[in-house]
Amino acid sequence: MTAVQHDLAQDRALRSRAEAVIPGGMYGHMDVRTMPPGFPQFMSEGQGAWLRDVDGNEYVDFMCGWGPVLLGRRHPRVEAAVAEQTARGDCFNGPGPVMVELAELLVDTLPHADWAMLAKNGTDATTACVTIARAATGKRRVLVARGAYHGAAPWCTPRPAGVLPEDRAHLAHFDYNDVASLREAVSAAGDDFAAVVVSPVRQDVRREQELADPGFARELRALCDAAGAALIVDDVRCGFRLDLRGSWAPLGVEPDLAAWSKAIANGHPLAAVTGTDAFRPASSSVYVTGSFWYSAAPMAAAVATISELRETDALQRMADAGEQLRAGLAAQAAAHGLEVRQTGPVQMPLLTFVHDDEALTQAQAWTGEAVRRGVYLHPWHNWFTSSAHTPEVVARALERTDEAFAAVARVRVRV
Numbered sequence: 001m002t003a004v005q006h007d008l009a010q011d012r013a014l015r016s017r018a019e020a021v022i023p024g025g026m027y028g029h030m031d032v033r034t035m036p037p038g039f040p041q042f043m044s045e046g047q048g049a050w051l052r053d054v055d056g057n058e059y060v061d062f063m064c065g066w067g068p069v070l071l072g073r074r075h076p077r078v079e080a081a082v083a084e085q086t087a088r089g090d091c092f093n094g095p096g097p098v099m100v101e102l103a104e105l106l107v108d109t110l111p112h113a114d115w116a117m118l119a120k121n122g123t124d125a126t127t128a129c130v131t132i133a134r135a136a137t138g139k140r141r142v143l144v145a146r147g148a149y150h151g152a153a154p155w156c157t158p159r160p161a162g163v164l165p166e167d168r169a170h171l172a173h174f175d176y177n178d179v180a181s182l183r184e185a186v187s188a189a190g191d192d193f194a195a196v197v198v199s200p201v202r203q204d205v206r207r208e209q210e211l212a213d214p215g216f217a218r219e220l221r222a223l224c225d226a227a228g229a230a231l232i233v234d235d236v237r238c239g240f241r242l243d244l245r246g247s248w249a250p251l252g253v254e255p256d257l258a259a260w261s262k263a264i265a266n267g268h269p270l271a272a273v274t275g276t277d278a279f280r281p282a283s284s285s286v287y288v289t290g291s292f293w294y295s296a297a298p299m300a301a302a303v304a305t306i307s308e309l310r311e312t313d314a315l316q317r318m319a320d321a322g323e324q325l326r327a328g329l330a331a332q333a334a335a336h337g338l339e340v341r342q343t344g345p346v347q348m349p350l351l352t353f354v355h356d357d358e359a360l361t362q363a364q365a366w367t368g369e370a371v372r373r374g375v376y377l378h379p380w381h382n383w384f385t386s387s388a389h390t391p392e393v394v395a396r397a398l399e400r401t402d403e404a405f406a407a408v409a410r411v412r413v414r415v
């Protein structure tokens with residue numbers, strides 16, 4: 001077994017400076033204090049499937065920037081498109097022609113889409129979808145699955161601080177994949193039912209992932225059709241990773257409105273809302289905008305990213321990497337006598353320990369051992385593969401995860 005050398009001195013120094021000038025030292029989903037010891041907070045570089053922290057430690061990265069990195073970091077085609085646009089300028093008094101090119105590409109790629117609007121973050125996109133749905137229907141009630149994440153605006157943030165009951169007054173809940181609870185929520189909404197916001201996969205933090213039951217997805221479509229409500233698919237996390245036509249296309253369920261971000265521009269800041277002609281008048285009636293929503297370079301990145309996905313086998317390579325990782329981890333866990341479960345789509349994997357406790361001690365220990373050996377995984381949020389995770393890279397990662405399992409198995413025996 002290799003000796004573990006993992007110095008985080010520079011990281012510690014930056015964390016201590018951050019304490020003075022950044023609220024709480026760090027905030028949001030990238031605050032690594034919720035993670036086991038060994039996870040660096042500050043990063044310095046990335047290339048392909050690799051990431052380097054400020055202390056020079058290198059990782060095979062299975063978080064992909066929490067989703068945005070789809071083709072690998074610094075992908076030549078994407079970066080060339082960004083450089084070419086940036087050389088001519090990025091922030092103008094109006095968008096570049098690339099906005100039209102990208103909207104055409106989205107409409108051509110996504111079967112449900114008759115139009116596209118562009119924004120920055122996933123929260124912009126989900127919030128705009130809700131606003132458009134309310135404008136279109138003149139109704140208020142929006143249904144979401146209990147525990148699902150749709151962004152950090154007051155209507156959907158998971159933390160209650162600073163949020164008023166009024167911000168959520170017209171939000172109601174159902175249980176994912178539970179048709180009875182969905183029907184109940186729809187019936188309670190009565191004639192005030194504006195929309196359902198739903199993720200293609202159940203990916204609530206701190207629990208196993210759950211694929212959508214096709215019957216549940218079809219029932220959602222039927223209930224929205226019957227009531228004239230909008231079916232909003234939140235494809236911010238899964239979008240362009242599972243299926244180029246939209247993540248529920250294989251189920252034959254098309255959204256009225258869909259929210260996109262994360263992987264749409266391979267790490268460059270961009271989000272999109274797409275929709276059907278029925279929602280076109282409402283989408284042009286609402287006022288949604290932002291200073292950076294029209295920047296040309298991220299749009300050029302998106303055109304290059306989506307074109308690469310359309311013209312190559314990148315999607316298949318992401319899935320192959322996920323299959324290889326899943327099979328390798330399953331064999332290793334079994335060899336170490338550890339019972340694990342692997343859930344979700346293979347491109348968005350998650351491993352949980354069957355006999356773990358509430359605090360997820362085993363998952364924390366295993367991912368902590370892995371990160372110290374140069375594999376960046378997460379104890380309770382799904383991971384991501386990219387098309388840069390070649391068979392060789394995944395094999396390198398697996399050598400190290402095996403050692404991490406061995407360390408966890410030893411701890412378990414001692415307990």
Ligand SMILES: Cc1ncc(COP(=O)(O)O)c(C=O)c1O
Nearest residue numbers: 121122123149150151236237261
């Ligand atoms: C399913 C889903 N919806 C919405 C969001 C919000 O996106 P953003 O963080 O870009 O605002 C996320 C972010 O993780 C997400 O996973």
